[in-house]
Amino acid sequence: MSGKTDTSANSAATLVHNRQDCGDNVPDLDEHTLESAGIRVTALRLMIWQRMRHCFQGVFSLADLETALPTVDRSTLFRTLSLFSNAHLLHSIDDGSGSQKYCVCHLDDTRRCQGHVHLTCRICHRTFCLTDTAIPAVPLPVDFEVEETEYLVKGLCPDCSVNN
Numbered sequence: 001m002s003g004k005t006d007t008s009a010n011s012a013a014t015l016v017h018n019r020q021d022c023g024d025n026v027p028d029l030d031e032h033t034l035e036s037a038g039i040r041v042t043a044l045r046l047m048i049w050q051r052m053r054h055c056f057q058g059v060f061s062l063a064d065l066e067t068a069l070p071t072v073d074r075s076t077l078f079r080t081l082s083l084f085s086n087a088h089l090l091h092s093i094d095d096g097s098g099s100q101k102y103c104v105c106h107l108d109d110t111r112r113c114q115g116h117v118h119l120t121c122r123i124c125h126r127t128f129c130l131t132d133t134a135i136p137a138v139p140l141p142v143d144f145e146v147e148e149t150e151y152l153v154k155g156l157c158p159d160c161s162v163n164n
Contacts (some may be wrong), residue, residue: 030046030049030050030053031046033053033089034046034049034089037084037087037088037089038087039083039084039087039089044072044076045080045083047069047072048065048069048072048077048080049084049089051065051068051069052065052084052090052102052104053104055068056068056104058103058128058129059093059101059102059103059118059126059127059128059129060101060102060103061099061100061101061102062074062077062078062081062099062100063099065077065081081102088105089104089105090102090103090104090105091103091105093118093127093150093152094150094152095118095120095127095152096120096154097120097125097127101127103129115134115135115149115150115151116129116130116131116132116133116134116135116151117130117133117134117135117151117153118130118150118151118152118153119152119153119154119155119157120152120153120154120155121154121156121157121160122154122155122156123156123157123160123164124157124159124160126157128157130153135149135151
C-alpha cells in the first residue's frame with residue numbers, strides 16, 4: 001500500500017489512500033465513537049471523523065484535511081476539528097510552526113488521551129507522533145494538578161538524519 005505524503009503544511013501527515021474509502025472503516029464503530037464522546041452524529045461529521053481516523057497516519061493539519069476533503073469548506077473543517085478536540089477525540093500540537101497540528105487520541109479507560117511525545121524535525125519541519133514514547137512524569141509541587149501535558153522534542157527525523 002503506497003502512501004501519499006502532503007508536506008505543504010509542514011506536517012508529517014500521510015494520507016493512506018487518496019480516495020473516499022481508506023482502509024478498515026467501520027461505520028457503526030465510528031458512529032459509536034462520536035456518540036460516546038457526546039457528539040451529535042451527522043453525515044458530514046462522520047465523514048470527517050472517518051477521514052481523520054482511517055486515512056491519516058500520525059500528525060495532520062487543517063490544510064492536510066482540506067486536501068483530503070476538497071468538497072468541505074475550511075470553516076466547517078475548523079469547527080469540526082475544534083469540536084473533536086474539545087471532546088478529546090483529537091489532541092492539538094503546537095510545534096512552533098504557526099500551523100496547529102492534530103493527532104487522533106488513543107484513549108485510556110477513563111476517556112483521557114494517552115499522552116505521547118512529538119518530534120518536530122528542524123530540517124524538513126515535519127512533526128511526528130512518537131506513540132511508543134510516553135510523556136515522562138513531571139513531579140509538581142503540592143496542590144498542583146496536571147490536566148494535560150504536551151511534550152515536543154526538536155531534532156532530526158530518520159530521513160533527514162540519514163541525509164545530513
